Amino acid sequence: MLSDKVRQLITYDARRRMAVADRPKLRALVERAPAGGDADHESRRALGVALLALGEYERAAGHLRRAVELAGSPAQVIAARVGLAEVYRHGGDLPGAELICRMALELARAQAPEMAALPLLHLGWTLAGQGRPEAARQALGEALELRRESGRAPGRESGEMPAEELFAAGDVEALAVPLPPSVAALLGAGPEWDHDHDGAGGSLARAGSYFVRRGPEAVAEHARLVWLRERAGVAEVVAFEGDVLVTADTGAETLAAAEGTDDPGVGAAMGRALRELHAVPVKDCPFDGRLDVLLAQARRNVVEGRVDAGDFDDDNLGRTPSQVYERLLAERPEGEDLVVAHGDFTPSNVMANGVLIDLARLGVADRHRDLAIALRDLSGDFGPEAVAAFLSAYGLEAPDEAKLAYYRLIDELF
Structure with missing residues (x-):
């Protein structure tokens, strides 16, 4: 099988990153491998791992996402998603890798306990890379214990690295990615x-x-x-x-610090801040957060297992991430009322002095992307007076209720 041939050509370096024992031979395997509609789950996953080892992260992620979609069992889903976590880890996105590992571990514990050691192992490496040695030791120790309980004999997990060393929780400090x-x-x-x-x-x-x-x-x-x-x-x-x-440090607390006080001033402060942000000319903004971009990322999040359905709002509990995504496609609004949107406009991302934080999602998008999240959080945490104060300060009498519902729904997948 292709996966066996790939495994024989891959080892791990001292930082638990994939290394290639024979690059020309692995490249030749990749070039000869079936692709497109001819590739099944196992072939796609093997191709993804091979491309990851070769440093072609985007191509690797594409094959591994397809492997998830072609999976016929929870165990196959977990294996492909752990591969995706490794793409993120090798590419430097340790938080993304951590999230995928944690969600894969949750799936393993619920539906495929025999697979739990795999996401735990990779979670341990990811935590170690972030400079979190105690959490890393805990994950690696549990992974090793599960592996022993499974009755697997000591051996070599890949290439020339002994399995015991792969699972070792000793000098995890050495795995931390150094600061620039x-x-x-x-x-x-x-x-x-x-x-x-x-x-x-x-x-x-x-x-x-x-x-x-x-x-x-x-x-x-x-x-x-x-x-x-x-x-x-x-x-x-x-x-x-x-x-x-x-x-x-911005020198102020976030507005979320006032949660439970029913203070309408929180709503007014958020309304003023959002009005000023949305007044920034769209033509000046080089960042795109419109629906085509959001829906493409939402699909990736669903396939990669980055969505926690247990954290959905009450009106979506019981739905799967895939069901939410299908609703988003079916109910997509016809037009977008474009502004420069924050992308995650919650009380915890607005400081009491008006400073905005956590801006990685900022971009041109429908204003209801921000309004939906702000109104949801203000209503749930501060009450109707804060909602009224927010709308008054923002200068909007009646937002589009259908768009508010749609953008609350899309937020479930982020």
Whole structure:
């Protein structure tokens, strides 16, 4: 089988990244492999892994997504999604890899317990790469225990690396991806990370008085901060190198800190901030967040297993991510009322001093993309007076209810 031949040509380096034992031979295998409609799940997955090892990440991801779609069992879905997680990890998107591993692990525990060690192993490597050694040891230790319980004899998992070394949870600190020089000079080579703070996302950590984001989200946010800083209040960029962004503390709490107070001032502050952002001329904005872009990313998120259906709003509980995506295609609005949209306009992303944060999704989009999320969160966390204050400050009497429902639905897949 193609997968056996590919496996024989791949090993792992000291940082648990795929390495190729014989590049010309692996390249020849890829060129001879069936493609298109002739490729089944196993062939697609093997091709994806081979291309990942060869460093062709986009092509690898395409084959692995197709492998997910062709999967005939939960075990096959898990195996292909772990391959996708490795594409993200090798490409530098450690938060994306972590999310896929966690969701694959959840699926394994529910439907294919014999597969749980695989996402745990790759989750451990991903956490180690992020500089989270204790969490990495826990994941790798559990993976090794599950592997032993399965009765598998010690051997070689791939190439020349012993299986015991692949699962080793000893020197995980050595797996951490080093900070770029300018960032290390600012924070120190081994800063203390805080991943549990107000507004923290999967790719965001705090180091002292700075917020640090790494990966494609960091690159996307940096571009938007540079463009937006003359047009709206945003956090100061302290350093940016490679895929690491460091921003300064804004000196204020997020509006989410007032949750539970029923303070209409929160709604008014959000309305003013959004009115000012939406007044930025669309023609000046180089970032695209329109529906064609959103729906393409939503589909990728569904296939890759990046969507947690258990976190859906009450009116969507019980639906699968695929069902939500099909509804989005069927109910797509005819037109878009375009503005420069934040993309994730929640109270936790607006500071009390009006500064906007978490801007990686900013782009030209229908204004209801922001209105839907703001109104949902204000209604649920602050009450009707905050909603009324928001609409008054924003200057809109009656938003389009059908579009609000549609953009709340699309947010389920992000």
